[in-house]
Amino acid sequence: MTDAFEQQHQVLLTASPLQRVGAFALATLAKVDHPGQLTAERFTTVTGTMTRHLLATADVAKAADAGGFWLSASYMLWPNSKINPTARGKQSPAGRRELIMQWRAVPDPADWPGAPCAYCDRPACKWFGKVDIPLGASSEHRNTTAPGHEGTPLCYPCVACLWAFPYGAQLSGGRATAIHSWDDVFLAPVTRLAVQRTLAAAQAPPNKTKPGPYARELAALSAVRAYGQRLHSGVELIVLSNSNKEQFLRTQEMSQPIAQWLRSTVTEPNRRTGYQALVAAQATKAVPGEAFLAKRAFGDSTAILFRTTANLLDRFSAKGAIPVEAMGLAPLVYSYCIEVLNMDEKDVARIQDLARRLATLLGQDSRRGPFTTFMRANAKGGNLYGWFRSQSVEWLLKTRPDKMQRTLLPVEDYRLLFDDDRAWPHRRLLVFAVMEALVEDNWQPKGSTEELEDIADVAANLADDDNE
Known part of the structure; x- marks a missing residue:
């Protein structure tokens, strides 16, 4: 076989995600682990297998009928192709099979366009358009290509990968x-x-x-x-x-x-x-937790941290106590902040130390009110700096244990919460860390129904802030 012929039977991975998925789909259909293991013989066999799948639709009257899977898919994948022409209803099964065979055959080298493949730069075997390239320009649109071109030049292995893409x-x-x-x-x-x-x-x-x-x-x-x-x-x-x-x-x-x-x-x-606690924290009434976790993993990565914090507050407002799951969530939350949100490990440690001081301060009061006031100050529109300024005196004169740091909010911590580019995620992490520390201290708050309603309002405000 000539080098050119060999190249038309050898799959290369390219920079196109669709072609890459198709290449690995071809490998799977050929029962090999990697596209590079496709020999010319295996490649010919697997392209023949895909063609046979299409040929099986020749006897199917409508896409919804039994055996019409690939005919149905073709309207979404290969519109106006040989498998689904406008006149299909008037064609005989034999005529349909002939058209499909023509469509999927290797073009005669005499008809090759003399242009490099747009994906792999090897000799192209034909001009292709929307019929074969998902979301490609139609080969009928001559004004989208250079003079003499009739679409996008592709080699046979690359177009075969695009045909295999839907299998993957x-x-x-x-x-x-x-x-x-x-x-x-x-x-x-x-x-x-x-x-x-x-x-x-x-x-x-x-x-x-x-x-x-x-x-x-x-x-x-x-x-x-x-x-x-x-x-x-x-x-x-x-x-x-x-x-x-x-x-x-x-x-x-x-x-x-x-x-x-x-x-x-x-x-x-x-x-x-x-x-599982993290999953439960992501849920809403309409969306299961793991589904929302998946959505947020593809979207705003900070939303996972924010929603976890808001969920703990929601449950606090419902039961009057911080859920004990806060401690089990800690390894996930802190690792997420460091490994995903790129917070510095030392900064996370500083926030944990600050949270320990705040838990000591808030935990000496069995009422829920001071805790609620802190949470409200930490919401958007709240005056967190003013809260720290008023509580620093209390900490210095009355609350601080001898073993703890003299200053409630050192300069380095102030910068994390107010001057850093990640100030808002740092504040959300502080909310979580305070709740974790209070659970660790076995804080059992007491108070009125009105105080629980205040917590519910704070949780709702935090959720609203996170959705902005």
Whole structure:
């Protein structure tokens, strides 16, 4: 075989996430661990397998009929292709099969465009457009390309990877959802599982079950926590539709630090024991906790800390005591602040020391009122500096144990809470640390119903602040 022919049967990984997911899907279909292990023979076999899956739809009248999985998916993936032409209803099964075979065949080298592949720079075998490239420009749009070009030049292995992409994705709700990472060692098993699920779905009756909230993000979180090795890159969640009715693309990224931290909630015992409490803290009436944790892991990373703190206050207002789970959550919260929010370990230690002093100060009063006043001062619009100024005298003259620091709020701590770029997360961490210290001291507050209502108002205000 010539070098050019060999290149048209050899898969290379490129800078395209869709092509990469497709490459690992091809490897799975060929029963090898990595795209680089695909020989020319295996590559030919696996592309033939994908073609046979499409050919099986030739005898299907409608996409909703049994065996119509890939016909149904084709309207979202490959609109106006040979599998779903406008005149399909008038074609015979044999005619449909012939068109599909033509579509998926390796182009004759005599017809190659003489241009490099847009993905891997090897000789392209054809010009391609939207029919084969998800969200690509139509090859009919000549004004989007240079004169003489009829779309995007791709080699056969790269376009085959794009054809394989949906095997490595979840196809539901008119959209394809794929998990991608630049960490190949992680991408391989995640794609392998996706291929297995897609092949199973292609053989099963249509599933009309409505997914739960943030189901896509939750699936990615589950994949990260189930992974058995260290993650060396972030995790992308890609959701797209290439249909004529809806051109849609949304990408979200779970950064490497948070992905690795989520893994640690499985591998490290002191974090594993608090994970369910963390999950419960993220929940709302409408969204389960783990689903919201997944959503926040792809969004504002500080929201996980903020929501955990607000949840403890919510439960305090409901029961009149700080939940004992605050102590179990501590290893998770402090590690999250250091490893994900990039707080300096020494700064976290300073906040913990300050929280110990505040717990000593607040814990000497069995009423809930002073605690509520501190929390209200720590909310947006509150005067936390004024609160510290008034309490510093109390600390110096009456409350401070001999073994504790003389100054309630040293200059270094003041800077963390008021002058630092992370001042607001530092304040939220202080709220958590104070509650943890009060639980550790077995503080059992007493007070009126009105004081509990005040705590509920503070918790609501904190939640409102976090949603701004």
